[in-house]
Amino acid sequence: RFPPHSLWAKDIDTYTFLSSVLDSRLGVCLGVSILYLSIAERLDLPLEIITPPGHIYIRHRKGEEILNIETTARGIHLPSRAYLGINTRKLQERTKKEVVGLAFINQASVFWHKKDHKKSVKLYEDALPYLPEDPLLKMLLGYNYLFVGKVKTGEKLLQEIRYLTFDHAVAPETTPDDFLSKKVDLKGIETIFLHVDETRDSILEKQEMLKKTLKKYPTFRDGILQLAITYLQLGRSLEAYEALSRYHTLDPSNPMVEYYLSIVAMNRYLYTKAWDHLKRAEAITQKRGHAPHCLKALRHALRTVHPDPEDQVAFSAQNL
Secondary structure: OOOOHHHHOOOOOOOOOHHHHHHHOOOOHHHHHHHHHHHHHHOOOOOEEEEOOOOOEEEEEEOOEEEEEEHHHOOEOOOHHHHOEOOEOOOEEEOHHHHHHHHHHHHHHHHHHOOOHHHHHHHHHHHOOOOOOOHHHHHHHHHHHHHOOOHHHHHHHHHHHOOOOOOOEOOOOOHHHHHHOOOOOHHHHHHHOOOOOOOHHHHHHHHHHHHHHHHHOOOOHHHHHHHHHHHHHOOOHHHHHHHHHHHHHHOOOOHHHHHHHHHHHHHOOOHHHHHHHHHHHHHHHHHOOOOOHHHHHHHHHHHHHOOOHHHHHHHHHHHO
């Protein structure tokens, strides 16, 4: 069983390690997946380990047939495309050795949430032998080195991934570059990783901290994006549109921003703008060989309320 959100958010490490999962009969995606892998190993059943961003599930392959096992939903099969997104173009397959490293990363996130960065650093370092070239681990460890005062060590790790687009992703992470370019400080990085429990007060608290950060660092891209998301969570589409447009002016290469802009513009009856941003999102993802299902769905929804301006021009030209 998957533990209630209020429990696993605080005790994700408790529901990750195999002994705890067996004792409590509760586990998060990683903990239950490790249990599946342990049983499969005893049964000599080959299973593949798949990690979409922030998640893990198990997959069984028999010839051309693929069976995905969603461990947080009683083992149901979901189509592989359900795990893809605007910025997730492919699914990473992991080895059992790498899964051990992921368990350390999960535990480190608990201490990060508690602002015990020394323990986070120790756990991320424990994960390194299992994931020595993993760019996400380098980024997380780099941030925590900064938080404990090991600035040169942290900057060295961030420099390694500064312009790197992760293999599974469409767009690169922007915060390493923004930090190294002096467009944000450590406090600003801490702000974007603040936990939000989806209550209005929690969202407003993070929003105010983001505003303070952006007042000092107005070109901090992840800060602007997260500010826009808080407005969307509060149902304030005008402010969200303004924040997303601000990001677009700084950097028009983020497919997620273009996707959000298209949706918000459509909902505000700005149909020409919505088409512009949708096409930009499609062009960005296509460059990485990705055609997200959600963009196809958005194109269909937009076409039902307003024709593609390019189609209108072509139709008018034919009638001349």
